[in-house]
Amino acid sequence: MASEKNKTAVLQANTAIQDSNEIQNKIYTIRNQQVMLDSDLALMYQVETKRLNERVKRNIARFPENFCFQLTKDEYDNLRSQIATSSEEYGGRRYLPYVFTD
Secondary structure, eight states: OHHHHHHHHHHHHHHHHHHHHHHHTTEEEETTEEEEEHHHHHHHHTSOHHHHHHHHHHTGGGSOTTSEEEOOHHHHHHHHHHSOOOOGGGTOOSSOOEEEOO
């Protein structure tokens, strides 16, 4: 019985480490700030990116001024060159993404 508890604890610890590593891999430096893309946050919270952005815009007064910002085309193109993203020609994003600092 104690062996089963130990196995469960080890599995939970390994899962937490994997989750932490996955999150670390989703953090980028833009404008000298550590940020996450709206699509990555939406995936973490299991909501559509569109819905996440809607909720933030509706409640923007609740957040610090520098909580999020929209990328410029150049910033987005630079980021896309660093990570694998879908082509805009084949169903990619229609709008420049937002990034979140906190």
